[in-house]
Structures are given as C-alpha cells and as structure tokens.
C-alpha cells in the first residue's frame with residue numbers, strides 16, 4: 263500500500279516502487295518514468311537527430327506508452343510513424359488495432375495498418391488450424407514472431423526509417439535473459455539489449471527498445487495516469503502456447519519475494535555482455551534468395567515457415 267506522502271513533495275503518493283523503495287505522487291512518478299526512458303535513449307544512442315522513426319504499435323499498453331513517449335520526446339525533430347500489424351486473430355487484434363488507430367488520430371501520428379493475410383498469405387488463425395494443439399510445425403507464437411519481424415523490417419525500409427521501435431519492457435527482457443540461460447543459447451542471449459541484433463547488418467533496420475528498463479507494472483500506471491487508452495480486455499487466444507508464460511510466472515514470483523531482482527538480472531546481463539558481447543556478435547548475414555531479406559543461409563526463416571504452412575495438411 264502506498265504511504266501517505268510522496269518522497270519528493272508534500273502531495274499524496276499514488277505508487278510504491280518497492281525496489282527503492284520509493285513512494286511518489288502522480289507528477290513525480292510521471293516525471294521519474296519519462297526521465298528513465300530519456301536516459302535509456304540517450305545512454306544507448308537509440309535515436310539520432312533527424313532520423314525517421316517507425317514504431318510498431320499493437321494497441322497494447324507497452325507499445326501505446328512507447329509511441330506516446332517517443333512522439334512526445336522526439337516528435338519535433340524526428341519524423342515519427344506507427345505501424346499497426348494485424349495477425350488476423352479475430353476478436354483480439356482487430357479490437358486492439360481499432361484503439362491504436364483512434365490514438366494515432368488523437369495524437370496526430372501518421373500510421374499504416376497492414377495484415378499477415380496481405381503480406382504473408384495467411385492469418386494466425388489459419389496457422390493455428392494447421393499447426394494444431396500438438397504444435398506439429400512449431401508453436402504458433404514462433405510463426406507469429408518471425409513473420410511479424412519480417413513485415414516490420416520491410417515496412418521500416420519502405421518508410422526509410424533509421425530505427426524501428428518496439429515496446430519490449432524490463433519484464434520481457436529479464437524473461438528472455440533467463441530463457442536463453444536455460445536454453446544455453448549464448449548467441450541469442452547476446453542479441454538481447456536496447457538495440458536488438460547487430461547495428462551494421464545491411465538490409466536490417468535496427469530494432470530499439472526505449473522501455474527496456476521500465477517494469478511492466480509502471481508502464482500500466484503511466485498509461486492509466488496519463489489516461490492513455492489501450493487494449494486490456496483479454497490475452498491473445500494462442501498465448502497459452504508460449505514457453506515465456508512459465509518464465510513470466512518465475513520472474514513475477516522472484517520480484518515479489520525479492521524486490522529488485524529484475525534490475526539485478528539486467529545488471530548481470532550488462533556485465534556479461536560488456537565482457538564478451540563483441541566476441542560473440544555475428545558480423546555478416548546473407549540475403550534470402552526468395553524475399554531479399556537478410557538471413558542466415560540461402561532462405562530466410564519466414565520464407566521457410568510460409569512454405570511449411572502452404573504445404574501442411
């Protein structure tokens with residue numbers, strides 16, 4: 263429960279940040295949250311002056327807050343646009359994207375709404391019908407992630423974006439860190455961070471994460487206190503397939519028993535990356551013979567997945 267008073271003024275506190283611990287009023291929390299996002303952007307040189315910025319906006323809280331803040335902080339000196347990707351999950355993403363469209367119009371941010379159906383030839387419902395509950399071709403989420411990343415990169419290039427922005431938050435990053443440790447996947451582990459992947463790969467627009475040091479619970483508070491509308495009705499019906507769910511539970515349990523655990527994991531990750539990051543980074547990628555996107559090998563993962571879906575019975 264928040265104590266009566268803010269740590270920084272005489273006003274009533276609205277939030278307790280247990281890792282401090284800090285108790286903050288509305289004004290001081292909003293200032294603190296925005297300042298941390300600015301610091302993440304500045305310290306990691308996420309956005310350069312004049313660079314075009316494309317923000318992937320799903321209609322959920324993370325991408326809503328990301329778009330709102332990126333536009334607020336950089337909108338005057340950088341051209342900001344939003345990309346709304348519809349995976350074709352009826353009753354879920356269509357509702358979320360309607361909210362996203364409404365916000366883009368209210369914030370006067372140009373946006374483009376695209377679909378898996380138009381860009382890849384199938385919806386995620388089609389994929390689910392073919393992969394089935396037994397995940398015979400891989401999990402629904404792995405298809406979704408690969409296809410979404412390809413569409414994001416293609417549209418970022420079309421827009422001439424210097425950076426593609428996603429709404430990944432601290433909880434996501436800590437879950438990914440632990441998942442990669444448990445999978446003993448050092449290459450993937452080293453690709454985590456505020457700038458995903460290698461900045462210098464030709465044909466790949468760097469993906470940046472301004473919220474990577476912002477806990478999910480504070481993102482919700484920021485959205486609510488700013489009256490930012492976001493899709494909150496229900497989860498994606500295919501979410502139960504994601505291995506990440508187990509790691510989310512573990513991280514939430516650890517954070518509530520030992521406040522500050524998520525920042526400790528992040529700090530450990532930074533220490534490891536600064537010691538071996540450069541040695542572990544891959545330098546060159548090839549070009550997919552089918553779609554022209556950068557990839558490892560002759561054909562990219564998304565072209566392989568699209569083929570698998572087309573031939574699956």
Ligand code: SF4
Nearest residue numbers: 402403406498500501
């Ligand atoms: S939960 Fe999985 S299937 Fe649903 S939108 Fe996310 S990645 Fe796609």
Ligand SMILES: [Zn+2]
Nearest residue numbers: 268271287290
């Ligand atoms: Zn205050």
Ligand SMILES: [Zn+2]
Nearest residue numbers: 550553562565
């Ligand atoms: Zn391809």
